[in-house]
Amino acid sequence: MRTATIKRETKETKINLTLNLDGEGQSSINTGVGFLDHMLTLLAFHGQFDLNLTCDGDLQVDSHHTVEDIGIALGDALTECLGDKRGIYRYGSFTIPMDEALVTVDLDISGRAFLVYHVPDLPTVILGNYETEMTEEFFRALATHGNLTLHINEHYGKNSHHIIEACFKALGRALKQAVKIDPENADKVSSSKGVL
Numbered sequence: 683m684r685t686a687t688i689k690r691e692t693k694e695t696k697i698n699l700t701l702n703l704d705g706e707g708q709s710s711i712n713t714g715v716g717f718l719d720h721m722l723t724l725l726a727f728h729g730q731f732d733l734n735l736t737c738d739g740d741l742q743v744d745s746h747h748t749v750e751d752i753g754i755a756l757g758d759a760l761t762e763c764l765g766d767k768r769g770i771y772r773y774g775s776f777t778i779p780m781d782e783a784l785v786t787v788d789l790d791i792s793g794r795a796f797l798v799y800h801v802p803d804l805p806t807v808i809l810g811n812y813e814t815e816m817t818e819e820f821f822r823a824l825a826t827h828g829n830l831t832l833h834i835n836e837h838y839g840k841n842s843h844h845i846i847e848a849c850f851k852a853l854g855r856a857l858k859q860a861v862k863i864d865p866e867n868a869d870k871v872s873s874s875k876g877v878l
């Protein structure tokens with residue numbers, strides 16, 4: 683089983699996270715940010731990961747530290763779960779429609795952290811207690827700590843909830859493809875260099 687437990691504590695957030703990459707999409711998530719809980723539940727479901735997460739963050743400030751630090755913890759967990767990345771398909775691409783919104787996520791578990799984020803149409807600044815500009819910060823933290831090349835492209839959309847939800851669902855589906863073990867190459871690293 684590819685699992686990781688991350689405990690991360692700073693003066694701003696206290697996070698406990700367990701990730702099982704070979705799970706069934708079950709999750710128990712309590713971050714104090716309802717919209718983020720909703721997004722991470724979808725990410726786990728569509729990625730078919732099991733994810734348990736609690737965060738006690740400084741929400742009296744805003745959601746910034748909580749959202750960013752959860753991205754860091756999840757990226758660290760992904761890196762730990764994947765180890766030397768032997769056998770994985772490595773690449774994933776998925777396009778998700780969510781009512782009027784359409785988003786594509788393309789990713790490479792490359793060992794080189796890079797985020798391309800083209801999501802220009804978020805008309806709503808705050809959803810519950812979640813600042814929508816934190817979406818980019820979450821994905822940057824995840825890409826950096828998960829050592830992912832992550833491209834997120836919104837094609838169009840009007841409703842901020844729909845657009846962000848499409849991002850998370852597409853990420854879940856693309857990750858599911860990329861971390862899956864290729865049975866024909868289960869003992870090989872998917873790079874001509876021999877290392878990812």
Ligand SMILES: [Mn+2]
Binds near residue numbers: 720843847
């Ligand atoms: Mn929703």
